[in-house]
Amino acid sequence: xxxxxxxxxxxxxxxxxxxxxxxxxxxxxxxxxxxxxxxxxxxxxxxxxxxxxxxxxxxxxxxxxxxxxxxxxxxxxxxxxxxxxxxxxxxxxxxxxxxxxxxxxxxxxxxxxxxxxxxxxxxxxxxxxxxxxxxxxxxxxxxxxxxxxxxxxxxxxxxxxxxxxxxxxxxxxxxxxxxxxxxxxxxxxxxxxxxxxxxxxxxxxxxxxxxxxxxxxxxxxxxxxxxxxxxxxxxxxxxxx
Numbered sequence: 001x002x003x004x005x006x007x008x009x010x011x012x013x014x015x016x017x018x019x020x021x022x023x024x025x026x027x028x029x030x031x032x033x034x035x036x037x038x039x040x041x042x043x044x045x046x047x048x049x050x051x052x053x054x055x056x057x058x059x060x061x062x063x064x065x066x067x068x069x070x071x072x073x074x075x076x077x078x079x080x081x082x083x084x085x086x087x088x089x090x091x092x093x094x095x096x097x098x099x100x101x102x103x104x105x106x107x108x109x110x111x112x113x114x115x116x117x118x119x120x121x122x123x124x125x126x127x128x129x130x131x132x133x134x135x136x137x138x139x140x141x142x143x144x145x146x147x148x149x150x151x152x153x154x155x156x157x158x159x160x161x162x163x164x165x166x167x168x169x170x171x172x173x174x175x176x177x178x179x180x181x182x183x184x185x186x187x188x189x190x191x192x193x194x195x196x197x198x199x200x201x202x203x204x205x206x207x208x209x210x211x212x213x214x215x216x217x218x219x220x221x222x223x224x225x226x227x228x229x230x231x232x233x234x235x236x237x238x239x240x241x
Contacts (some may be wrong), residue, residue, distance in 0.1 A: 016194070048075055052217050057178055058134055062216050065200045072202045073114020074150065076218055081108035082238050089231045090194070090222075092212055093238040094123065096206045099212065101225060111222065112193075114202040114213040122192050128230040129184035131223060134170035140191070153235075172198055178216040179223040183232055195219060195234075 050063040052075070067075060074097065074233065081102055083091040091108075093098040094115055100108040116122065138155040139147075154163045168174050177196020184190060194212045196219035203215060212234075 004088070026113040051076060051221075052215070054164060056219070058096040060134060060178070061143070062172065062178060062220075065215055065217060070112070070200065071204055076109065076111050076221065076226065078103075078107055079110045081106050083108065083233070086231075088196060088226075090128070090226065090231060091238070092194075092232070092234045093236070094234065095236040095238065097206075098238075099222075101222065109225075111214055112219045114199070114204065115206045116211065117206045121233045122190065123236065126185045126186065126190055126192075126232045126234070128194075128226060128228060128232060129189075130180075130182035131226075131228065132176075132180045132182070134174070134178060135180045135195075136167045136170055137174050137176045138164070172216075175215070179219040181219075181223065181226070182232075193224045194222070195240060217225045218240045 033045065035225055046068055047108040052067050054064045055062050080102075081100065082093075083089070083100055085091055085100055085102050087102050087104055089102045091102065092113065093097070093100070097115060099111045099113045101111075102108050105189075137152045137153070139153050141154075144150045145203055152166075153168045154166055157163075158165050175195075175197065177197050177198060181194040182189065183192045185193070192211050194214065197213040199213070200215050200218065202213065
């Protein structure tokens with residue numbers, strides 16, 4: 001679901017960008033562009049039940065995922081690369097609910113994802129401009145309008161301290177999950193994220209408010225593989241048998 005850990009101003013809608021004043025120093029401070037490494041695809045060496053087993057991450061307990069209740073297609077696995085993109089690129093195929101991390105030698109690491117329902121889709125090219133572990137979640141104003149129960153998480157700007165107040169604290173039930181990758185286009189925040197989710201049963205479905213959601217174990221794995229400035233392509237043009 002579109003949301004950021006620097007809350008948007010009240011006039012922004014889902015399909016607009018955060019201005020440079022909001023997304024500038026506060027959003028990108030400490031982010032340094034580095035040469036983008038080509039990912040090594042080694043996840044398949046780990047048994048699936050271990051990949052999705054319980055773990056302690058940054059002090060938070062991540063429960064096991066009942067893999068027997070998930071279509072095996074949506075579990076993390078190395079596959080032939082169907083994208084034609086350069087190694088190191090993230091490609092999200094909205095027609096199949098797959099996210100690919102392109103590797104060497106015509107191979108890719110594939111993850112199952114949950115996507116936005118009708119009316120909340122997004123497509124195009126972007127880059128990962130920010131990364132966060134266990135981010136705080138601030139629902140956008142239009143989401144609060146649709147779901148009044150989120151009012152308690154409404155962000156408020158404290159003029160004295162210069163900080164945003166409110167939001168949902170990090171944790172296993174936080175909608176952004178264990179990790180968030182923030183997608184920017186032409187230097188501006190798209191408000192769309194690749195993020196974790198405690199709702200493993202939504203993987204392979206279109207139920208969210210637009211963002212790309214992953215099983216927490218998967219987003220932790222992806223986060224560690226991709227640096228800042230990783231290119232991202234969101235498309236419905238792939239056809240995978």
